[in-house]
Amino acid sequence: DTAVSQTPKYLVTQMGNDKSIKCEQNLGHDTMYWYKQDSKKFLKIMFSYNNKELIINETVPNRFSPKSPDKAHLNLHINSLELGDSAVYFCASSQDLGGWLDTQYFGPGTRLTVL
Amino acid sequence: AQKVTQAQTEISVVEKEDVTLDCVYETRDTTYYLFWYKQPPSGELVFLIRRNSFDEQNEISGRYSWNFQKSTSSFNFTITASQVVDSAVYFCALSEANFGNEKLTFGTGTRLTIIP
Numbered sequence: 001d002t003a004v005s006q007t008p009k010y011l012v013t014q015m016g017n018d019k020s021i022k023c024e025q026n027l028g029h030d031t032m033y034w035y036k037q038d039s040k041k042f043l044k045i046m047f048s049y050n051n052k053e054l055i056i057n058e059t060v061p062n063r064f065s066p067k068s069p070d071k072a073h074l075n076l077h078i079n080s081l082e083l084g085d086s087a088v089y090f091c092a093s094s095q096d097l098g099g100w101l102d103t104q105y106f107g108p109g110t111r112l113t114v115l
Numbered sequence: 116a117q118k119v120t121q122a123q124t125e126i127s128v129v130e131k132e133d134v135t136l137d138c139v140y141e142t143r144d145t146t147y148y149l150f151w152y153k154q155p156p157s158g159e160l161v162f163l164i165r166r167n168s169f170d171e172q173n174e175i176s177g178r179y180s181w182n183f184q185k186s187t188s189s190f191n192f193t194i195t196a197s198q199v200v201d202s203a204v205y206f207c208a209l210s211e212a213n214f215g216n217e218k219l220t221f222g223t224g225t226r227l228t229i230i231p
């Protein structure tokens with residue numbers, strides 16, 4: 001069974017469209033994250049949620065909106081896609097240890113290409 | 116602010132050679148965590164090791180070993196007798212123990228190529 005899964009794996013779309021990426025974890029973790037990896041492989045956190053509550057929001061445009069329907073899911077919705085949004089988006093999860101960061105386990109990534 | 120530096124952008128070695136990937140970090144916290152992740156050509160991020168700032172013991176796992184030195188703020192990774200399957204981008208990452216700010220700060224990665 002996959003621990004952290006993301007769908008879709010590849011997403012190709014036109015500029016201006018709205019798209020969503022879904023993430024699910026079956027590890028029973030309390031905290032979930034979204035990271036963006038750019039073309040130079042640089043990984044940067046975008047958001048984190050703990051038990052459906054937004055904890056970290058790292059200077060991400062308002063066009064990006066995470067949604068956590070329950071603690072096992074964290075979806076990423078992107079409005080009005082721009083060329084610069086092309087990247088690989090990784091979802092991750094970790095156990096909440098009350099400030100002691102547990103290991104983050106990553107999903108397989110979603111490669112988003114905006115044309 | 117926390118920062119991770121992986122000065123080696125790319126390394127190529129011949130199979131069976133040993134190779135060390137460098138990682139230098141900056142943090143103002145006394146309690147923090149260091150990680151290494153592997154990203155093979157298939158693209159997923161694979162967790163390799165987690166080490167907290169109070170544990171400076173070196174660790175060995177098969178052909179992999181890690182050398183943590185607080186005095187030089189380094190957490191280097193050595194692969195012994197490298198194999199082609201070790202070809203990947205390797206990321207070092209840091210997190211401070213700061214409730215509500217449990218995020219990983221990644222280095223820029225080192226692309227390791229093992230030549231058969």
